[in-house]
Amino acid sequence: xxxxxxxxxxxxxxxxxxxxxxxxxxxxxxxxxxxxxxxxxxxxxxxxxxxxxxxxxxxxxxxxxxxxxxxxxxxxxxxxxxxxxxxxxxxxxxxxxxxxxxxxxxxxxxxxxxxxxxxxxxxxxxxxxxxxxxxxxxxxxxxxxxxxxxxxxxxxxxxxxxxxxxxxxxxxxxxxxxxxxxxxxxxxxxxxxxxxxxxxxxxxxxxxxxxxxxxxxxxxxxxxxxxxxxxxxxxxxxxxxxxxxxxxxxxxxxxxxxxxxxxxxxxxxxxxxxxxxxxxx
Numbered sequence: 040x041x042x043x044x045x046x047x048x049x050x051x052x053x054x055x056x057x058x059x060x061x062x063x064x065x066x067x068x069x070x071x072x073x074x075x076x077x078x079x080x081x082x083x084x085x086x087x088x089x090x091x092x093x094x095x096x097x098x099x100x101x102x103x104x105x106x107x108x109x110x111x112x113x114x115x116x117x118x119x120x121x122x123x124x125x126x127x128x129x130x131x132x133x134x135x136x137x138x139x140x141x142x143x144x145x146x147x148x149x150x151x152x153x154x155x156x157x158x159x160x161x162x163x164x165x166x167x168x169x170x171x172x173x174x175x176x177x178x179x180x181x182x183x184x185x186x187x188x189x190x191x192x193x194x195x196x197x198x199x200x201x202x203x204x205x206x207x208x209x210x211x212x213x214x215x216x217x218x219x220x221x222x223x224x225x226x227x228x229x230x231x232x233x234x235x236x237x238x239x240x241x242x243x244x245x246x247x248x249x250x251x252x253x254x255x256x257x258x259x260x261x262x263x264x265x266x267x268x269x270x271x272x273x274x275x276x277x278x279x280x281x282x283x284x285x286x287x288x289x290x291x292x293x294x295x296x297x298x299x300x301x302x303x304x305x306x307x308x309x310x311x312x313x314x315x316x317x318x319x320x
Contacts, residue, residue, distance in 0.1 A: 068105075069108075070118050077094050089116075091115070124172075124173050132179060141274060178191055190285075201270075
């Protein structure tokens with residue numbers, strides 16, 4: 040049953056979000072263009088800077104014009120998230136499951152590094168074709184480890200949690216060290232930071248005496264490097280555990296796993312399909 044059409048004008052004479060454009064309306068706006076423009080704002084100024092008014096100004100259109108294309112900011116965030124997830128999709132998944140999970144994890148981590156704002160959107164129950172494709176490519180690999188669907192999901196969640204947790208910690212540390220810098224100014228930098236020894240801090244010697252904290256002092260004396268390739272090592276340990284728990288896992292096949300096929304118009308992160316169905320569709 041088709042839902043009744045909403046009135047074009049809401050309380051106070053304002054247009055309702057997501058209304059149909061008037062007859063003869065022409066526009067070169069698309070969900071992809073809206074998402075990419077909003078992502079550009081978020082990359083440069085942070086997610087808080089993304090608003091319908093700010094987006095309209097960057098596109099050179101009136102704010103109310105955007106509501107012909109999206110219902111509200113929540114739908115705009117869904118479009119951004121879908122576009123972001125497009126960057127996680129592999130064109131071809133390696134046949135070896137360890138290599139495949141490693142590549143997916145690294146691709147996902149790199150996407151978060153380039154777009155730190157996405158960590159704040161990741162907790163939303165957003166939906167979209169690229170989210171499903173991302174899960175599908177994970178399942179294509181996890182199914183080579185085990186036939187148990189529950190175990191497959193646990194593998195996916197373990198790898199995903201490691202990626203998000205490590206990236207959140209790294210970006211938080213980076214923001215602490217560089218509070219005045221925009222995220223985009225160091226998004227492509229090594230977010231693990233430079234390899235450096237434990238730096239002295241006020242009161243450190245008084246707290247970390249050799250008698251009370253001998254192991255911590257020995258690390259400092261030895262010039263232990265805090266910012267080593269922790270993510271790669273942690274991922275390796277996680278995959279070792281998965282392999283130990285599933286000794287029969289297939290390590291390689293004669294042909295690559297079929298990647299989750301993107302749409303014909305998908306280039307990089309581009310997805311031109313409308314993310315959410317219209318009411319009554």
